[in-house]
Amino acid sequence: xxxxxxxxxxxxxxxxxxxxxxxxxxxxxxxxxxxxxxxxxxxxxxxxxxxxxxxxxxxxxxxxxxxxxxxxxxxxxxxxxxxxxxxxxxxxxxxxxxxxxxxxxxxxxxxxxxxxxxxxxxxxxxxxxxxxxxxxxxxxxxxxxxxxxxxxxxxxxxxxxxxxxxxxxxxxxxxxxxxxxxxxxxxxxxxxxxxxxxxxxxxxxxxxxxxxxxxxxxxxxxxxxxxxxxxxxxxxxxxxxxxxxxxxxxxxxxxxxxxxxxxxxxxxxxxxxxxxxxxxxxxxxxxxxxxxxxxxxxxxxxxxxxxxxxxxx
Numbered sequence: 107x108x109x110x111x112x113x114x115x116x117x118x119x120x121x122x123x124x125x126x127x128x129x130x131x132x133x134x135x136x137x138x139x140x141x142x143x144x145x146x147x148x149x150x151x152x153x154x155x156x157x158x159x160x161x162x163x164x165x166x167x168x169x170x171x172x173x174x175x176x177x178x179x180x181x182x183x184x185x186x187x188x189x190x191x192x193x194x195x196x197x198x199x200x201x202x203x204x205x206x207x208x209x210x211x212x213x214x215x216x217x218x219x220x221x222x223x224x225x226x227x228x229x230x231x232x233x234x235x236x237x238x239x240x241x242x243x244x245x246x247x248x249x250x251x252x253x254x255x256x257x258x259x260x261x262x263x264x265x266x267x268x269x270x271x272x273x274x275x276x277x278x279x280x281x282x283x284x285x286x287x288x289x290x291x292x293x294x295x296x297x298x299x300x301x302x303x304x305x306x307x308x309x310x311x312x313x314x315x316x317x318x319x320x321x322x323x324x325x326x327x328x329x330x331x332x333x334x335x336x337x338x339x340x341x342x343x344x345x346x347x348x349x350x351x352x353x354x355x356x357x358x359x360x361x362x363x364x365x366x367x368x369x370x371x372x373x374x375x376x377x378x379x380x381x382x383x384x385x386x387x388x389x390x391x392x393x394x395x396x397x398x399x400x401x402x403x404x405x406x407x408x409x410x411x412x413x414x415x416x417x418x419x
Contacts, residue, residue: 146193216391227366248311252303259300259414261367264360286386298415374411
């Protein structure tokens, strides 16, 4: 009754056998429960073996997240995915408590049922139409288009976008320093259409806004209002909402563009850890929200995965 798939490597198989025995003897689990645990555990360990993991000491949080993504890609129900993840989490708790491992790589992996509901996202086609709908023949149009490119193309929070400083931009190398929550700084790549529109705004739009003023203010904020000051969060919300209405999307928020960025990145094949870094999430569990997206498959992954980065190479 305690047999686990014999095709597993010796150490993985031994660890699994010990866990199943623990369930049977010390936990007094029923026969059907043990059968289900054994099947789920075998699938998990076989998946690890396909990733060339041969020792329990080599299992990382990233491996477990990839396993979760694989389950999502197979269209399993949330309850099924959470059941299998519960087996995985129990297995790693056992390995830690039994002294077979020094850490628990599954400790921070969240079950899907504990994740907050993901706000609405727009499709890639809607994002394309949204950006194309903005008239870039005016300085303010260039500003709006550039800002929306960064919200959707780089996943910036609205506060990060309106607070972005000229000194934080490295146009030559295609990246920017973004100050996120808790004043934590991260490097975010900007390329493709995002970089193209940013350069156009900096060369044509921003100088034109300042040229209209009798005395140009000394602000170093990238995105300016008509008075030459920093664009406010409220104004950015209005810009996004207005653009949304122009394509028939009501109540579009800047954060919807950020969620769409992450969703489209994941669908395009980006690793969850890369998305976490780009979004500035301190906890991978926050980024796990996006594993609800079906899988079709820091800079290189971004440029190959995100449609706005691929569009102008």
